Each structure stands twice: as structure tokens, then as C-alpha cells.
Amino acid sequence: MSSDNFLSIGVFALVSGLSIHALRHYDELGLLRPAIVDPVTGYRRYRPEQVRQARLICALRRVDVPIDSVRVVLDDQDGESLRTVLYQHRKRLVDRAQVLSRMVRTVDHYIEHGVAMPDLKTPRIVQVTINVTDLAESISFYQAAFDAVFNEEISSFQFGTWPSEEFFLLTVAHEPNEHGKHEGPAGVSRFGLLVDDVDAAHHRAVDAGAIEVFPPADKPWKPRSSCVTDPSGNRIDLYQA
Numbered sequence: 001m002s003s004d005n006f007l008s009i010g011v012f013a014l015v016s017g018l019s020i021h022a023l024r025h026y027d028e029l030g031l032l033r034p035a036i037v038d039p040v041t042g043y044r045r046y047r048p049e050q051v052r053q054a055r056l057i058c059a060l061r062r063v064d065v066p067i068d069s070v071r072v073v074l075d076d077q078d079g080e081s082l083r084t085v086l087y088q089h090r091k092r093l094v095d096r097a098q099v100l101s102r103m104v105r106t107v108d109h110y111i112e113h114g115v116a117m118p119d120l121k122t123p124r125i126v127q128v129t130i131n132v133t134d135l136a137e138s139i140s141f142y143q144a145a146f147d148a149v150f151n152e153e154i155s156s157f158q159f160g161t162w163p164s165e166e167f168f169l170l171t172v173a174h175e176p177n178e179h180g181k182h183e184g185p186a187g188v189s190r191f192g193l194l195v196d197d198v199d200a201a202h203h204r205a206v207d208a209g210a211i212e213v214f215p216p217a218d219k220p221w222k223p224r225s226s227c228v229t230d231p232s233g234n235r236i237d238l239y240q241a
Contacts, residue, residue: 005047005048006035006036006045006046006047007045007046007047007048007051008043008044008045009023009024009034009043009044009045009046012045012046012050012051012054015051016051016054016055016058017054017055017058018054018057018058022061023044023054024044026057027044029067031057031067031070031071031074032050032053032054032057034046035047035050053074056073056074057070057074060073060085063089063093064089064093065085065086065089066089069085069088069089070085072085073085092152095149095150095151095152098147098149099149099151099158099161102149102160102161103161106161106164125168126167126168126169127156127168127169127170127171128168128169128170128171128189128191129171129172129173129182129183129184129185129189130170130171130172130173130184130185130188130189130191130230130232130234131172131173131184131185131187131188131189131232131234132172132173132230132231132232132234133231133232133233134231134232135172137209137231137232138172138230138231138232139157140208140209141208141209141210141230141231142157142170142230144204144207144208144209145201145204145205145207145208145209145210146159146193146201146205148170154169154171155171155172155174155182156169156170156171156172157169157170157171157172159193170191172184173185188229188232188233188234188235189234189235190234190235190236190237191234191235191236191237192236192237192238192239193236193237193238193239194239194240194241195238195239195240195241196241197240198216198223198224198225198226198238198239198240199216199226201238202215202216202226202228202238205228205236205238206228209230209231210228210229210230210231210236211228211229212226212227212228213226213227213228213229213235214226214227216238222239223239223240223241224239224240225237225238225239225240226238
């Protein structure tokens with residue numbers, strides 16, 4: 001192929017939808033290498049057949065698909081990974097939307113009632129670690145039962161938003177990753193959640209897949225409460241607020 005058939009970075013940017021800055025960045029990352037780089041001037045030139053690949057990158061990055069996921073798609077010659085990557089990314093976007101929705105509700109509360117910042121008079125537990133046997137099943141359960149949002153980055157179910165008094169993290173034990181290792185208990189865990197309506201929360205948890213340990217009941221020494229186990233066997237005590 002003669003040099004006349006190569007596209008300058010400016011022309012390639014125009015036909016691909018990627019900016020010159022983005023093309024240089026993707027070259028540095030090894031995601032989209034130019035066909036030729038002039039050793040003297042540093043000018044980059046691309047083959048016309050690279051346009052399709054560049055447009056795919058542009059489309060995926062437009063919806064914020066992570067670079068590593070884009071790389072998986074580009075490395076897959078059969079194109080079978082694209083659908084999987086999109087399904088995974090859709091789930092991340094749904095989780096992010098739920099977090100943002102909670103933040104919007106918190107901001108609305110601040111607008112209506114002001115930002116209350118009470119002094120912390122006593123320590124409060126804000127994190128419990130559990131083991132799970134099936135992460136996908138657990139994510140489905142805690143979302144359906146308690147509207148908990150799973151934050152993949154910290155491997156935790158998030159209840160409420162920081163720094164509200166409702167904020168609480170239910171962290172899933174995991175093997176080493178980029179954030180390190182998070183060890184769990186030797187067996188199953190047991191923890192309590194304060195809920196607005198213990199009867200409704202109990203039935204909702206059971207409908208979502210929990211196993212009933214004991215139904216809602218009044219005890220003279222504590223608020224109305226019940227107990228269920230999640231799909232991994234962890235016990236959840238529900239207490240009437």
C-alpha cells in the first residue's frame with residue numbers, strides 16, 4: 001500500500017469520530033496503534049481499514065465502556081465478546097444510576113430540611129463483612145429485598161449515602177484484587193438491620209429468596225423483630241425502627 005493510501009491523524013479523526021487527542025491517548029495505551037509513525041516528525045498515519053475499529057472504540061467509549069473492556073472486544077476476532085461486555089456494562093450503569101438516584105433523594109432532603117451534621121457522640125458500626133457462595137445471587141437478593149446497591153469497586157452493598165446516619169456497608173469477602181484482600185469470618189455472619197416496617201421488610205426478604213428463621217414478633221426486651229437467612233446462609237435480624 002502506497003503512502004498515498006494512508007490517512008493523516010487529522011483526516012482519520014474526522015472520519016472515525018475520535019479526537020486527535022483521543023487518538024494519541026489510545027496509541028499510548030496500545031489500544032489503537034497508527035499504521036505508520038514518522039521517526040523524524042512523529043506524524044501518525046492510519047490505514048483506511050482501521051476506521052471501522054476506531055468507530056467501534058468511539059461508540060463504546062461514548063457510553064463509557066471501560067478501556068479494558070474495549071480492549072477485550074477488539075482482541076476478540078469472532079466478535080462474540082461484544083454482547084457480554086455490553087451486558088456487564090449495562091449492569092454497571094444500572095448500579096450507578098441507583099446510586100445517583102439515592103444521592104438525588106438525599107440532595108432533595110437537604111434542600112427541604114437543610115444539611116444536618118450532628119456530632120458523633122458514640123461510635124457506630126458502619127461495616128460488616130460476610131461470605132457469599134454466589135455473588136450474582138447475593139446481589140440480586142440484597143437489591144430485591146433491601147434496595148441495596150452493590151459497589152463493585154469496594155465489593156460492598158451500600159445502604160444509604162455517606163455521610164447520612166443511614167449509611168452502612170455490607171462488604172463481601174474477596175481474594176486479592178487491586179484494592180487488596182478482604183478476609184471474611186470463618187463461617188456465616190449475623191447482623192441486624194433497622195427497618196421502617198419489620199413485617200413488610202420480612203415478607204419482602206422472604207419473597208426475594210431469604211429463608212425464615214422466625215417471623216416478626218414482639219419481645220419485652222427489644223423492638224419488634226424477625227430473622228431470616230440470605231441465600232448464603234448469613235443471618236439477618238430485622239428490627240422495627
